[in-house]
Amino acid sequence: MSSKHLPLWEVFIRSRRGLDHKHIGSLHAADAAQAMQSARDTYTRRQEGVSIWVVRSSDIHASQFEDDSAFFDPAADKVYRHPTFYDVPEELKL
Amino acid sequence: MNVAHFEYVQRLGDNALILGQRLSEWCGHSPFLEEDIAMANTALDLIGRARMLYAHAAALEGQGRDEDALAYGRDERQFGNFLICELPNGDYACTLIRQYLVDVYHHALYSTLCGSSDAGLAAIAGKAVKECAYHLRRSGDWVVRLGDGTAESHARCQAALDEVWAYTAEMFNGDAIDDAMAAAGIGVAPGSLAAAWRDEVEAQLALATLSVPRDDWSASGGRQGLHTEHMGRLLAELQFVQRAYPGQKW
Numbered sequence: 030m031s032s033k034h035l036p037l038w039e040v041f042i043r044s045r046r047g048l049d050h051k052h053i054g055s056l057h058a059a060d061a062a063q064a065m066q067s068a069r070d071t072y073t074r075r076q077e078g079v080s081i082w083v084v085r086s087s088d089i090h091a092s093q094f095e096d097d098s099a100f101f102d103p104a105a106d107k108v109y110r111h112p113t114f115y116d117v118p119e120e121l122k123l
Numbered sequence: 124m125n126v127a128h129f130e131y132v133q134r135l136g137d138n139a140l141i142l143g144q145r146l147s148e149w150c151g152h153s154p155f156l157e158e159d160i161a162m163a164n165t166a167l168d169l170i171g172r173a174r175m176l177y178a179h180a181a182a183l184e185g186q187g188r189d190e191d192a193l194a195y196g197r198d199e200r201q202f203g204n205f206l207i208c209e210l211p212n213g214d215y216a217c218t219l220i221r222q223y224l225v226d227v228y229h230h231a232l233y234s235t236l237c238g239s240s241d242a243g244l245a246a247i248a249g250k251a252v253k254e255c256a257y258h259l260r261r262s263g264d265w266v267v268r269l270g271d272g273t274a275e276s277h278a279r280c281q282a283a284l285d286e287v288w289a290y291t292a293e294m295f296n297g298d299a300i301d302d303a304m305a306a307a308g309i310g311v312a313p314g315s316l317a318a319a320w321r322d323e324v325e326a327q328l329a330l331a332t333l334s335v336p337r338d339d340w341s342a343s344g345g346r347q348g349l350h351t352e353h354m355g356r357l358l359a360e361l362q363f364v365q366r367a368y369p370g371q372k373w
Contacts, residue, residue: 035155056157057155058157069257071157071160
């Protein structure tokens with residue numbers, strides 16, 4: 030058995046029509062076709078989904094932990110960005 | 124009771140159970156995790172199919188037996204599965220080559236059985252044909268990956284193909300039960316599936332750069348309960364608990 034791993038893929042499943050695809054896990058596969066089959070067998074065997082996306086993990090660019098303070102902290106004190114400062118007319122059904 | 128009808132459905136169940144039992148031996152031992160789950164899924168599909176077919180056969184028989192009685196309460200000579208289903212798994216290439224050859228057969232068989240005049244059997248076939256389509260996609264894919272893969276995977280596939288090829292002819296050589304069921308519109312004449320099977324398999328083997336073995340000999344006897352030396356050991360493992368503790372429940 031080879032000790033070299035096949036490429037890693039991220040799996041996204043849409044559980045019902047009308048919902049978004051959600052990240053559900055990852056797996057190793059040689060190519061997209063195999064990743065799709067393995068995703069079907071690994072993640073939808075209990076009727077979890079109606080649609081599958083697979084993406085090579087290396088194609089995902091993730092924000093870095095060390096950027097957290099610059100990226101996310103500044104939003105913490107800007108409550109006015111939340112749409113809670115409007116008076117909504119009675120007639121408007123939300 | 125129509126004995127041929129019962130036997131025909133029971134044999135379909137035997138093929139599903141014995142191949143499912145073989146595939147389940149890979150559980151926890153497959154080459155990598157994703158494949159382990161996929162192989163176990165296929166095994167469970169087959170065992171689930173066996174349950175439905177046995178339950179249907181037992182109802183046709185009407186003697187008070189159930190699916191467990193048919194699976195656990197019969198001896199080797201009473202099983203009518205093809206020899207190819209009981210062959211040891213060999214290496215992973217061998218398991219997948221065998222699976223592919225049987226999947227092509229099962230896909231065509233259950234597609235046709237969807238039109239059976241036995242409504243119960245047609246309903247089971249309707250479920251089975253979807254599973255078969257997926258099994259075939261998977262095993263056909265692997266045949267090409269491994270056949271047209273490395274020098275070693277190619278050599279292992281060719282060796283496996285040469286080993287199991289002689290056991291494929293049996294699938295198409297029906298007996299009086301098959302003939303009677305085909306005539307009644309309940310079953311399929313196995314010989315009628317042979318030409319399309321051969322065309323499909325040869326095309327896939329060409330993609331996989333594998334050579335079609337020569338048809339110089341073939342094994343048979345499964346339908347009549349004349350099995351290989353491997354069958355007894357398989358049944359011993361399959362039936363042990365019910366033999367040791369008859370009627371035991373979880």
